[in-house]
Amino acid sequence: MIKVLLPMILLCSLAGAQAITIAEARIDSDGDGIPDKLGEIVTISGIVTCETTLFSTSGYSFYMQDATAGINVYAFEAPSNMQPGEQWELTGEILAYNGLTEISPGSVDDYTYVGNPGMPAPIQLVRNQPVSESIEGMLIAAGDQGLTQWLTVATAPSSAGGGYNLDVWNGQTIIPVRVNETTGIDLSAVSVGTRLFLLGIGGQYDSTEPYDSGYQLLPRSQSDIIIFNPSVGDYFHLDVSGNPFAPSMGETMQIEYSGPQGVRFNLVLFDRAGRDLAHLATNAPAGDVFNWDGKDDWNEYLPMGQYLLLLEGISPDGERLTTTETVVIAAPLE
Ligand SMILES: [Ca+2]
Ligand SMILES: [Ca+2]
Structure with a gap:
């Protein structure tokens, strides 16, 4: 009985606790790809960067970021009025799923509305820069619209487990892109050689230790995929x-x-x-x-x-x- 109740008592006593930064929540000081705070209950405050149900077919899976880092929020409950661009404080357990650092609030009571600062500016990948651990969970832009840099599709979208995988070429680096079916994104205009600009969230799916690969860009909606018109x-x-x-x-x-x-x-x-x-x-x-x-x-x-x-x-x-x-x-x- 005590074993079951203890985590709830802990959760209640820490709700409203001083928020730590998201970088602190996800710190991995020994570099094994597993957050040091795995299993701990922490409080963070960050801006929501996509719809709360976007990366789940049954519950809630979305991303939040502050000035230091980003994180996946994985939960069975979230406030129904939570919107992208809003800042929320939340308390939850730190989890890790195939290299992806997550925070998992237990109920809607673990979320507190802070304000509406709007969507953060994306991190602009430079020409040879892949998605990596330090920007996992953050909003990212790859390519730009200044005609100096674009992405080229290197492998055509292929269907895999509830979505599509494709590789884009960032001038000097391959960036794997994962398009979840839940986003409703239509890839019919995307094939090998298509040039594009991409917005998306830095994700990771790496099923083997030490969880240092499998970084992906996760577009959120059709408007995150901008096809470059060569003319x-x-x-x-x-x-x-x-x-x-x-x-x-x-x-x-x-x-x-x-x-x-x-x-x-x-x-x-x-x-x-x-x-x-x-x-x-x-x-x-x-x-x-x-x-x-x-x-x-x-x-x-x-x-x-x-x-x-x-x-x-x-x-x-x-x-x-x-x-x-x-x-x-x-x-x-x-
Ligand atoms: Ca670690
Ligand atoms: Ca990771």
Whole structure:
């Protein structure tokens, strides 16, 4: 009997306790991916960043953040009038679910309305920045609308367990995106090569210790997925990631290139003596994202060394654009 009652007594005595920051609530000082306060009852105060039922089919699962960090709120009860952009104080138990740090209030009595400061500004991912532990649970923007940066869809949406998974390419980094069916988001206009800007919440789903991977971007609604219209403007560019790489170990390098509409592309790899060894695109009518296996035109692995990847674009009026990236083929580690 005492074992059952004790947590309730604890909960009541701590409701209204001094709020700690969300960063304090989710601290993981030993870096094992499990919050130090796992199982403890804490009080936090933060701004709600999505509908309270958005990430659940039966109860409540949503996100809150303060100036320090964000967190998932997972509960069977929440006030029905709770809205995105509002600040609430809440008391609940710290939980961990496949790497995701959660706070779980026991009842509606554990929530207190604080005010309505409005939605926080999203954290802007820079070009090579993935979603990571420090921004888990926070509102994030990837790409921008200034025509200097966008995401390119690298793998098409595939259906998986109540939603869709896709990968987007952030110039130098792959960002996994998870679209839950509960969001009602329609992905029919999204396929490989689609360029977009994304808003969403940083999530994590990692089923194995030490819970340091599986970070995802979680769009909340259709308006979080903004498809970039290339006719608005464009710029000629070439990006590579996974460089240096060891092809003989099965490693690949991701290559992305694109440019203004109407341009035809040639993508050629040269060695340091200026010999063209691999023609990766010839007179291609559009940009592309693909993994290159490090083989030359004769289907042989290129030897270890430094190479030059040249992207050439020929515009409809004959103008020639070029840009290059250095590629390093490494030896396997002994
Ligand atoms: Ca820990
Ligand atoms: Ca985590």
